[in-house]
Amino acid sequence: MTARVGVVTFPGSLDDGDAARAVRISGAEPVRLWHGDPSLHGVDAVVLPGGFSYGDYLRCGAIARFAPVMETIVDAAQGGLPVLGICNGFQILCEAHLLPGALTRNQHLHFRNRDQILRIESVGTAWTNAFQPGQEVLIPVKNGEGCYVADTATLDQLEAEGRVVARYIGGNPNGSQRDIAAITNAAGNVVGIMPHPEHAVEALTGPSLDGLGFFTSVLKHLVGAPA
């Protein structure tokens, strides 16, 4: 049976179609979820896509956190449902307190879009088990508020527990503390990542195929490979 991976559309979501395409290319069935519908329609995992939910006018992700679908997702995530937040999705996960810390304005104050090398630091999550530890991957970043911040205690804890999932290599594009590009919760089922793996799944349109690993990881995870 093919896995069903939900992709949430908030008003202002932009990369939702791309996330659904990536799910399809990885071999799963994408299921579109609507912000106003609290039901997850029985999906096996959820992607919160990139974009500017609600215009990102107050703080990125601040308003989306209160969407009806998010209440269900927060509960399900606490129960172990794999959830991947990409860019705006990462911001929403932080705002919803599923992940610690916050994403703030890029330190150079500009939106930045570039092809970025990341090092996968943790392969123990539901979304990264298909990578090798320390593997370097090429994935586009594109964000205006991607600078990850948290207090020192939180950062130290993330490091100590192996919850820094990916780091920027060869230049930090937004000033993130400790070059953090992606983190996970303690259980490893919820991952937030600032770069866009869904834009690195086709040779024609992406800088690499490295993004596919995130989506195949969750399939592996769902068929029972230990996370």
Added chain:
Amino acid sequence: MTTHPDPVRDTPEAYSAPAQPAEPSPAEPAYTATAPAPQPATADWTDGVDTVQRANGTSGELQPYTELGLRDDEYDRIRQILGRRPTQSELAMYSIMWSEHCSYKSSKVHLRQFGEKAPHSDRLLAGIGENAGVVQISADLAVTFKVESHNHPSFVEPYQGAATGVGGIVRDILAMGARPVAVMDPLRFGAADHPDTARVLTGVVAGVGGYGNCLGLPNIGGELVFDPSYQGNPLLNALCLGVLPVDRLQNKAAAGPGNVVVLMGAKTGRDGIGGVSVLASATFDEGSEARRPAVQVGDPFTEKLLIEACLELYDGQLVVGIQDLGGAGLTCALTETAAAAGTGMRVWLERVPLREPSMDPHEILASESQERMLLVVEPDKLDAVLKTCEKWGVLATAIGEVTAPEPDGRPGRLLITWQDHLVVDVPPGSLVDDGPVYARPMREPADLILLQADRAETLPRPADPEALRETVLRMIASPNLADKTWVTEQYDRYVLGNTVLAQPEDGGVIRIDERTGLGVALSVDGNGRYARLDPYNGTKLALAEAYRNVAVTGATPIAVTNCLNFGSPEDPGVMWQFAEAVRGLADGCLELGIPVTGGNVSFYNQTGAAPIHPTPVVGVLGVLDNVADRVPMGFVPRPGGDHDQIYLLGE
């Protein structure tokens, strides 16, 4: 030095151009940086609104038409059309629709060459005269594209000016039934090291990025040129590309008497009504100018919802006609939709949702508030339309209905009431189609001969390797040739997942059909310095460059759009440059065998009496049957160590 005779005279003698006093209208009218002229003491607007009935009884009342940019003969013609003086609201509407920006009164006589010289094309589903040209690219798919300017606002408030420039062209594309899928941004700024360039450039780039990124439209190319001639008048041109199934093509005609007229999107506020604020009623206190913002603020989030809601309406076949609200707001949308169908329209203006309740009828009609569309809907589909809008959180309000043409077959009339007072009663076509047309005087600029005499051959040439090296280094360090990454990094080029080529490639390539690989290539180019030296060949050169840039991606060029940025048309030298540029583009298109499908004219780009370099910007669109066959710019290393041969084509 030659003086060209007026080539065309198709309007009554009174409306062909004599040497006339300067018009106050700037290129993008209704937009003013400075406070409008004080209201003439003679105007006596009483407490209430200026109704048709009142206008009938006060035919001698003086009206501030000069301050609104209308000439004596234009005002007389309005009175002749109406058989009375116009009401305040009508005067505002005529001043807007007969402005250079909306009526193309100085450019029309030249632009018609694009139609006359156009090579035949079976692909063209909609051409000049529509919101944007539509070109068929397969049995069931079409694309639409157009480039427009938002130059003056981008100088005063660079971020918002640029942002709303992108927003405006996106709505043009949306109105054709298309999903917007990419943008491009040809830009011109003053000298790179001028302090004000830092303000304008950073603001404009952030605005183009801020709006486009937030809409989820990949930016696939553009231009960045520095030249002192743009110091006080930068150019922000924005191009948008859209895709539609052939059978989803929309049009703006308000057909079908009894159909409902729906205003959709943002609330209407006092945005950009500076141009008509001389009509403010006498009860307005001093300082009321402060309440009339000349710059609009964009709301890309609302526009994104507008796009999704409109596409759902099209797919449900819920609309008969649709028109975006741009620079001329409701005035333009109401008159153009009615005129296109030959119908009349009845509008209850107090139903328009307002951001500020105290607005007067003429302000509502002139408002340039962004993120709005006008729909024509069959009554039994109204509920479904409102429901779709509600789903997306977009405001939609029935504000009027389509009425029948006159019994004798003449077009219907546009009747607008404000709380049961009739404030507008006009034939819509008189605003849209019967505006003044001028064949303005033209003269080759006096300095052209000298400019042309100063030839490149007289420049010192590098004589030895060291000098050559130094020249090359100087060139690649010059702002116009240097790396553009600082700009392009601020734009999302990945969103939607169909960008096959983007910066720094010569042309952008977008995949249109994921199953077949069908796609299009686009390039926009212009060269103001060349056009200054020779506007005819300079424009051909811009066309040829865009054509080549598209061709080298592997695409077959099939259609052209353009944005003609010039100084004041009242300057015979500028008018000559304009005429030469249009002639060059039309001839070039004929030679290359591709049609101009649409475009935009921006006049009055000058600082004081000094015009910018004539800057025709030309966009060319090509088709690729399979985007996998695209040819990127870089030489790709061959597997197995085989070497490629390199050839130089051309002279």
Added chain:
Amino acid sequence: MPRVVVDVMLKPEILDPQGQAVANALPRLGVSDVASVRIGRRIEIDFTGEPDLDRAREIADKLLANPVIEDFTVRLVEADETADARS
């Protein structure tokens, strides 16, 4: 040492998409008695010596606000006061 606070708000007639987005989100938090929300910037300036209001006004006019679309006010606030009041 007192600090200078510059408040920059969009002019009342200018569209405020941010404020609008927040106002639209409030009903979901169970708040129904808010008529309008406007969002602007608060800028706190600390001078090395005596706070200089005129200087601050000049900075606001040239750098912090665009007078075409924004209004600003400049005032003195006790520094520790603002910090203390924060929750």
Added chain:
Amino acid sequence: MPRVVVDVMLKPEILDPQGQAVANALPRLGVSDVASVRIGRRIEIDFTGEPDLDRAREIADKLLANPVIEDFTVRLVEADETADARS
């Protein structure tokens, strides 16, 4: 009718790149006596009825500020006062 003003500022230990950019630009305007600039948000809330400070505090806590990185204050201001003071 008084309005509620919520001031949201980044916590002192969080880097404020916007404020820093302004501070760095000041010498070019000939200003050399500014020690620091911090930029936050000022949010003006008008209630339909009596302004409700507790309600406003709740909105600020849940939505307007992110307690991980920001502090806020909530206070009442006379509406016309704020408007008058603007230059």
